[in-house]
Amino acid sequence: MGKGFYISKPTGFVLLGLGAGAVLTILTLSVVYTQEKRKNEANSIDETRMVMTTAAYSTSAPSNKPWDKYRLPDTLRPEYYNVTLWPRLVADKQGMYIFTGKSGVAFKCVKETNLIIIHSNKLNFTLTSEMHHAKLTGLEGTHAPAVLKTWFQTQTQFMVIQLKENLQVGKSYWLYTEFRGELSDDLGGFYRSEYVENGVKKVVATTQMQPTAARNAFPCFDEPSMKAIFHLTLLHPPGTVALANGMELGTESMTINNQEVLLTRFEPTEKMSTYLLAFVVSEFINIRSPPEANVLIRIWGRREAIANGQGDYALNVTFPILKYFEKYYNTKYPLSKSDQIALPDFAAGAMENWGLVTYRETSLFYDPKVSSNEDREWVVTVITHELAHMWFGNLVTMRWWNDLWLNEGFASYVSYLGADYAEPTWNIKDLMVLQQVQRAFAVDALVSSHPLSSREDEVITPDQIDELFDTITYSKGAAILRMLSEFLSESVFAKGLHNYLHEYAYSNTVHTDLWKKLQEVVDADSSIQLPASVNEIMNRWILQMGFPVVTIDTQTGSISQQHFLIDPEAVVDKPSDYNYEWFVPITWMKNGSNMGQHWLLTKTASYEPMKTDTDWVLANLNVTGYYRVNYDSHNWERLLTQLTSDHKVISVLNRAQIIDDAFHLARAEIINITLALRTTQYLSEEKEYIPWESAIRNLEYFFLMFDRSEVFGPLQTYLRGKAQPLFDHFKVITSNWTQKPPRYMDQYNQQNVISMACKTGVKGCSELTRMWYRQWMKKPDSNPIPPHLKPIVYCNAIATGGVEEWDFGWKMFKNSTIGGEAEKLLFGLSCTKVPWLLNRYLEYTMDPNQIRKQDIIFTIVYVASNEIGQPLAWDFIRANWESIIKDFEGGSFFGSLILGVIKKFSTKFELQQLQRFKEDIAASGFSFGTHAIEQAIERTKANIKWVSENKAQVMNWLIEQSVSL
Template sequence: MNLIVWIFTHKLLVVLIAVIISLALSTIILAIENRKLRNEIDELIAKETNLTEMNKYRLPGMVKPILYELYFYPNLSTGLFKGKVDISVDILSTTDSISLHSHTLNIDNVHISSENGTYSLDQSYQLLTIRKTDQSNFTPGKENLQIEFSGDMKNRIVGLYTSSYKDANGESRRMATSKFEPTYARQAFPCFDEPNMKAKYKVHLLKPKDNSYIALSNFPVSNITDYDKENQLVSFEETVSMSTYLSCFIVSDFAHTETSFNNDGKMIPLKVYASPDNLQKTQYAGEVGKKVIEYYVNYFQIPYPLPKLDMVAIPDFVSGAMEHWGLVTYRETALLYTNTTHSTINKQRVTTVVAHELAHSWFGNLVTMNWWNDLWLNEGFASYIQYKGASAAEPTWGLLDQFMLDLHAALNFDSRLSSHPIVQTVLTPDQISEIFDLISYKKGASILRMLENTVKETTFQQAVKNYLNLYAYKNAITEDFLDEVQKLVGTVLNVKELMETFTVQMGYPILTVTRSGDEYTLTQKRFLADSTASFNKSDSAYRYRWSVPVTYITDLGKSSSFVLFNYNADSIKITRPTGAKWMKFNHDQIGYYRVNYPKAEWDDLIAHYGNFSVADRTHLLEEAFSIAEADLLDFEVPLELTKKLSAEFDYMPWSVAYIKLRSILNHLKWSGSDQEAAFKKYVIDIVSPAYNNFSWNETVDYSHLDRLARIEIFYLACLVDHEACLSEAQSYFNRWLKTRQPITPDLRRIIYSNGMKKANKTTWDALLEIYKNETDASERLKLMKGLTSIENEDILKKLLELAKDETLVRSQDFFSVVQFISINPSGTDLVWNWVRSNWDYLVHRFTLNDRYLGTLIPEITSTFATQERLTEIEEFFKEHPNAGAGVASRARALEKVKHNILWLSKNKKTVEKWIRKNSVL
């Protein structure tokens, strides 16, 4: 009794002790390798914190769904829908209520095993709570929930929604479709909308009786019956157990092409659906899909789990694609391709996106992360495995090397304080939506690539196979996969320790090299784009140190011995092989880290640039610039390295060069430097040999990589006002506008954008009419790039208002249009002012849960480099404090502008001095 009195009189002390205990438990948990014990502690903590935010957003877990029998009645004319669902559930422990998710739905009736029930809705947490009418408890065992509901499909692009297209006669054709990841299934039907709440589905969809209309879901059709005079009810076979976000429902008048793939000796139908007028553009996706999925069946040594595979091109789709199991949905630009309409870049995108989504059939669908904290288990794996699948389909494209460009994007994103760990606790729908970013996708993929290289390909593949078999139709956490790798690796490497340094803490290291004779000493520290930024090392259990698998290559060959720079070591020493003339660390940039050398070593590497593989050449360019941008290397080093580009003709080095040289040009332009013209002249000098190596006329001699290189080189040449490039682009544009004779697809975007820069209103209006009449989604984006490239601010302002019209710019493309205009120097300030003035409109239309709205601000302010602009951004955030799914994006925007300001103060004079020395006007 005295203890109770003491507790109530010392509440603050009790809370402090509880916090200390909680932090101590978290530290202990991190060190515990026994997963069972860790889970028991997690459950204990959860029971003791029933009033935390986690328990408000998470379902209690006392009830599990077994089977959804789901009826949807969409009305394509009104855009409304009705539905009913019978959910068989398993009550695991006595409870007075059953909670599940529901959002934006009208709940019309609730029954519990045919008896009336009572219910309440909590809009804040998107919960539907059901109780028995007599208020008695639910006891362990089976129950059935019957819920009738209705909703609105209009003016939305998630949940169950309407899409439309215009047919060859200009008639609008409507369809109903769905997109549920991550937390939007609850907007279509009441459900247990968490990834570890797997269940089976029996689906029934209403469709018009018109024979041109079809209904699709995850499994094949089992029966079609007349519902009334105008509609039919399509029933589907019962599915395997899967998470809510993987279910999918489509009613449309689409047509399809069909092939089949060998699924461990059994042929499975593979159909590609699109609007009838786009049917001829589905052939390539079917061919790629067949090759990719047959590769996966062989790679995973696990047959594709379902009886059919459909891929569908949706006219309105918020993401690039979505891996709904058995019914994969895509934005049209990610699935449709013909060589007469689409570019080489379009073709590669179709290949890699198809490969990504089909990889999810195993990673994500068959085995699903237990909670969104481990999203990378889905997206990181698919983002890496896609390169293996796509390379199997198109082996001459060098895709395994091209992965480096994704790696660079991850390294750039992860070099800022606004980054986040791969494994991060998320609770709310906004937080969940926000982590669908470069860290979960591209950093996740990058560390898997590094792990595979460390443990070797066969070991990695076997661990993947074992993991998938062990957790098939179940859920898993990061440690589960690492356990399978550890079993095969044995005691030679602590896999969990190595990987945790990259998964539970954000960022990555830079290894600093010093040399004494043939002995190299490597030390490490956290790499930040702003080297002056401060952070608290104690925020991470590993104190922002990493276990780094170090590789190297010399002129005598690549390293064969395993070298691990452990996170708790101060340094490591590596001896250069006897007789080697040069030594480069992180061969082919497999490792997720950076390396900085003394000036003499950089000079030596630059001197041998031509001796390196295309991957190592690309690495040196990206690395030197990134380290210099962080003020850890004299900017003269990467600038000197650019001189080697005059003899470079490969795609990847020029892809990096385009990004880095454009960045310098932006800094010079926006700071009013008197060296902007001289720098353009220098870039013209180094790009001209490569520019002259290619032709504006199409030739069959160009390989896939040649075509990609030509695009990058022409873009850069025109960007720096290369006279011949601008002249050719303008000439092609004028001729096309007059005759409408087709331009080679690879060059359309560069021709449209450069041809429109100096255009008048009459020419712009003519291009707008062409855009309005164009039906191909990829071509429309190219035309829109042209429309946004004009230098007339009044026209750009008009276009921003026109973009609000969804008949002109689909919602899925709206942010692309805004960003296109912001890239145009004539539109940068215009867009920033427009977004601030129209923020309420944007929030109302897209909601703060839209992660694309969240990323808009850092995209449109990325070139800002003054204190005035920084203050404007800060004031805007104060005026609109609710960031929704854009919390980290706001921090990233501020960090980027601060970095730009710092860049000018640190590097502008050095760069200008170098330009004066190396460019003659």
């Protein structure tokens, strides 16, 4: 479908009338605002939040009535909206920031009904006729039934309009409303963000609609399949600019009630879902692509940040990435512009609003003088993630949230392809194993995990939808699609995507639609040989939770699979149509020679080529498959021998895999813990980042479990011996820490070695970090710390320092105008060992003047990662959880907080506290984060069991290693 869209003649007349009536719109909004202002002056703040009579609301118990169901009935379909909004960027006398608006929606009746049910949440409506909050008219001469009554179903977030007669099937109608809402600071819907510039507070009106918050801005059919065209108009103060999904068509200046305002109209959007809407009013400035570019690229942000060049990198990579995706999808970018805007307050990393992508500042801004390459990597991967959505998610959208993984898993996967194109020297695609695959494994090995795709009726409420934005959806989704692309080939995968996007453009799909288009390409290519259809293979990976561990016995040639669970005694009470069996693509090698691919289709099979008495066998090459691998003891020994004799024969990714698989197999009691520890013995010879990172992540579990026990000393001694050679290596290649390592991955590994060296007491490490930090304290305007080492240096220097070091770090944090720098300091401040400083830091999270709301979760989790801070953070959450939930109104954020704080839990007492906390939340009626608390309980039980079974073995093995040195 082309960029344009067809407007029927009657529709055109309606739009013409709406355009010509812009002044009338403003006057109407002015009247609404004046009425509300008078009411505010006459009532208390609490009363002004609800100006409709309580009789207009229904809070009765749920029934089988359509308004008591969370899903919209299938009787009406929206066609287009006309929405005008006027946000006030100055608080009224009651201290409230408000917005007023009017909205009209044209919809078609597709099934007979006398009800109009439309989403509306936290909005107060002006009566448009006697005792009614909406006005209904017919289009194309259609008679509109009279309104019998209207009410608001608060639990299901509906405005319900009951009509005296049925609507006519096939006919279109126009529903008009006028309303008022609060421009609050809750980071959702239409909200406000604040910052200080030259000592003056600035207010930004901005949006975050995903997943169910468009209804907070105006009445709408707020489900992803209810796609429509949106005509937006914004009123805003002089000196501000207004942005929306479409390009600005023009701005007019006018005076209303002695108040100067600007009116900006925007070109209509493409047909799209409500959650992709965005509009922003701010004093931001922009940089833009040159005029010859066929798509206008603009990077928006605070005046100081843009003027200082922090948006330059984003501008430089955005257009090439857009062109890369056009080529990859073989589908043209369908819009005339791509605005990207950095917001001071934003809950998520970024949001893929079509044509107006919103970001945290740390996800869009990069300052080469202050920021690190890691910051630059984050910016480019977030940009590629969001731009990937312009096609996969925006052009073609999942039908319902149960298939959210189609959007997010796909964008997470191809973000690495786009970033690799933008930065080809980084070898960034290899990081998928660490950042996505291993991350997904950790969560998906729990019985409290969930399938990638559930039935629609299992995901109904806003809370249930919100909890889907998790590691499974993003990281497992990416890992599964990477595996699919590998066994199909990237070219077949990309061709199938093109066909999918072409057929379903501007509409909605389910996952089987993607399988169908991929299958068509497979059927046309005789070189692709699959053991079953794409549908049969992939449904096993997305419709049941978890993943297999494949066991290879090189003595007999047998291979088998079983559902991998980190707790071997865990009981899976979730039935699966596939009995937790998968069609597993096994790539493998023998003594370094690639042996191709073999499919494991049953629980157990025999494969003669894998039988050997002398050669080592390694499966899942470069970890392209979403499964772990175990071997017979003889093969494990041969692999360990190869690592210690010449580890470079095995690829970097597979060295990381051997370590990660071994430690998790040991935690699941499939192999002995000492075998896992032996995979780290060769690390004194390892110089590559990815294997070291894999080892550190797994050894971090030992620090979490043992940092309060007698095991900690021998653990430190052992790891000091492994870190010392790498520390010395980096000291040499950086000319005594004065230069940056030349390779990108080495910069990551330099962070690792300094962190591990300081943690384990390598001589000279703490002195190095303190020296750098002290130099900075003497000259605050000249930071000598290498940008990529700042998080490690800040943390270690503040940990070994006292109040003076902490207060200096806090001052630098408060004065920072660069998001990435502030984030590093936010982490470093959590490392102090002074309890009262940590308690004060936690209290700061309750004051938005100290720590922004978007940073609350990170700050608390950072403190909890500190062995001194963990019990303080846990006490803090239990004392303040209701306030935290109220602030975020979302299970995914609260869930991340819980899982981050309980990582160290490994005692029965801590388990009892966690269970009591779950009961307290349940008793209060809140449902936020319940899934995460269940995962936390499961993880704690596994930790308790693991410590009791492995503590003595680990202690003895570590002591043996120190004796043998």
